Amino acid sequence: MIDLIKGDITKVETQAIVNAANTSLLGGGGVDGAIHKAGGNRILEECYKIRNKQGGCKVGNAVITNSGNLSCDFIIHTVGPKWNGGKSKEIELLEKSYENSLKLAIENNIKSIAFPNISTGIYNFPKEKAAEIAINTIKKFLLKKDALEKIVFVCYDYENFNIYKKLLKK
Numbered sequence: 001m002i003d004l005i006k007g008d009i010t011k012v013e014t015q016a017i018v019n020a021a022n023t024s025l026l027g028g029g030g031v032d033g034a035i036h037k038a039g040g041n042r043i044l045e046e047c048y049k050i051r052n053k054q055g056g057c058k059v060g061n062a063v064i065t066n067s068g069n070l071s072c073d074f075i076i077h078t079v080g081p082k083w084n085g086g087k088s089k090e091i092e093l094l095e096k097s098y099e100n101s102l103k104l105a106i107e108n109n110i111k112s113i114a115f116p117n118i119s120t121g122i123y124n125f126p127k128e129k130a131a132e133i134a135i136n137t138i139k140k141f142l143l144k145k146d147a148l149e150k151i152v153f154v155c156y157d158y159e160n161f162n163i164y165k166k167l168l169k170k
Contacts, residue, residue: 002138002151004168006161009154010038010070014112017070017154018101020119021077023056025063030121031156035075039068043075060096064104074108076101080119083126091133094119098137105148112150117160131163 009017009031020031025047027036036043046065050057057063062078078101081093097118105113115134119125138151153168155161 001142001149002135002153002168004153004155004161004164006155006158008034008156009114009116010034012072012114012152012154014072014114014150014152016064016074016076016105016108016110016112017067017072017114018062018116018118019075019077020116020121021057021079023058023079025051025056025077031116035070039070039075042066042068047077060093060100062097062100062104064108072114074110076104076113078118080123080125083119083124090119090125091129094125094130094133095137098134099141102138102141102145102148106145111148112152113148114152114154116154116156120160127160128163128167131160131167135164135167 019035022028027033043065050063057079059079059081062076065075067073067075078097080097081090083090120127120130153164
């Protein structure tokens with residue numbers, strides 16, 4: 001049910017991939033930039049529509065779009081928190097990012113979903129803590145709802161991959 005790979009999330013074969021977006025939804029660096037670049041303008045066009053309707057996406061929330069040129073069916077964009085030493089509800093907000101992404105997946109009959117390492121890049125969330133939150137939040141969610149068949153953690157770097165590998169063995 002839960003898989004781990006080291007690689008490029010834009011090439012993963014799941015029904016949906018999760019984008020570690022920013023509040024503007026207009027692309028950026030890291031995973032966000034890679035998804036927008038590989039997926040093309042159709043994703044950005046849909047993000048503009050969402051922005052015009054609701055003004056972007058708040059930290060901890062998630063929205064869904066088409067996948068543009070990618071092989072998946074959907075992209076779930078979620079905004080993780082910037083690390084501020086744990087003083088700004090970062091843990092709860094990161095949990096919400098995962099929970100809201102999973103809820104959107106179920107609402108859209110998505111059976112397989114791939115997650116990047118949300119908030120661990122330029123948002124500086126400690127990687128081990130972020131991995132613990134991701135794994136625990138997803139496991140708790142799956143205990144309540146079993147509609148998902150496959151969840152994949154996609155790590156771009158070996159540091160995150162090794163952290164997830166260690167934590168998933170527990």
